[in-house]
């Protein structure tokens with residue numbers, strides 16, 4: 001990761017952090033909470049640079065920024081700094097060597113793309129050894145004149161034993177050390193951890209910043225960057241996952257966008273998106289689109305009944321599913337919608353006219369969610 005202007009992506013959070021720095025009121029533990037792919041990691045790294053930079057860029061007021069060029073900035077942004085500690089969620093491994101290898105892989109992907117999302121697979125965990133090791137290292141005095149920063153990434157992936165080690169660290173913060181906890185779901189953390197951290201809310205990235213990032217970093221045209229930002233709910237990390245090698249939105253991304261349109265926009269808008277975005281000659285593509293809709297619908301219903309995001313199948317679309325689940329009114333409406341999709345799938349497999357079938361399906365589904373026709 002080269003130095004970049006985090007203030008563009010997370011203006012509010014950066015302002016709070018840089019103000020606390022300028023007023024000499026840096027907390028010993030922060031909890032960055034909010035959606036994935038929106039710059040939580042980049043914010044933590046940029047803050048570590050701010051705390052150590054030798055040539056601060058101070059534009060008055062509450063604004064300060066790391067220079068991005070001094071030796072400290074360089075090492076911090078390349079994730080190669082003696083005062084940076086990482087506790088990352090690792091997939092299952094046999095020994096410390098494998099754990100180190102997995103850690104290097106994650107750091108490499110973060111270095112190349114700070115917005116990249118680490119898979120949220122259930123089997124991943126922040127290893128207890130890592131939490132203990134960080135605690136041990138931080139208990140020793142640093143021989144350098146630096147502020148140490150320990151990043152605990154994806155805190156919901158931390159088991160209780162690791163959380164205990166962390167809690168001891170939070171209770172007795174070592175000098176010149178800042179702990180940054182990053183979480184999608186802060187409510188899932190131990191109450192004692194929550195109450196002892198200063199919470200910093202991470203928001204969706206501003207529209208212009210998200211689009212500009214995709215245009216410059218991924219060489220996308222204005223309209224593609226606009227579409228992908230919208231599909232991804234202004235999370236650059238998620239947008240990147242939805243780009244194929246040709247720089248087009250993947251089938252899955254388009255499927256989600258149309259499902260959102262179905263639940264949130266007018267029938268006219270949905271039908272015109274369908275005609276615009278789908279290749280209506282590609283029966284296989286339409287088949288997988290409708291299968292995705294079935295699975296998204298199931299997730300929405302599950303979430304509205306159980307309310308547990310860990311039960312979702314389409315984990316990459318968690319935030320959308322949580323929001324969309326409120327649009328489906330009751331299990332009867334959901335069952336009718338599921339039937340309509342299933343019947344259309346069967347009709348299409350029997351060779352009926354694709355465009356007509358999709359338009360009629362759109363209208364039927366809309367009638368169950370009560371979106372006014374216009």
Ligand SMILES: [Zn+2]
Pocket residue numbers: 052053054055056066067068069070071072073074
């Ligand atoms: Zn610097």
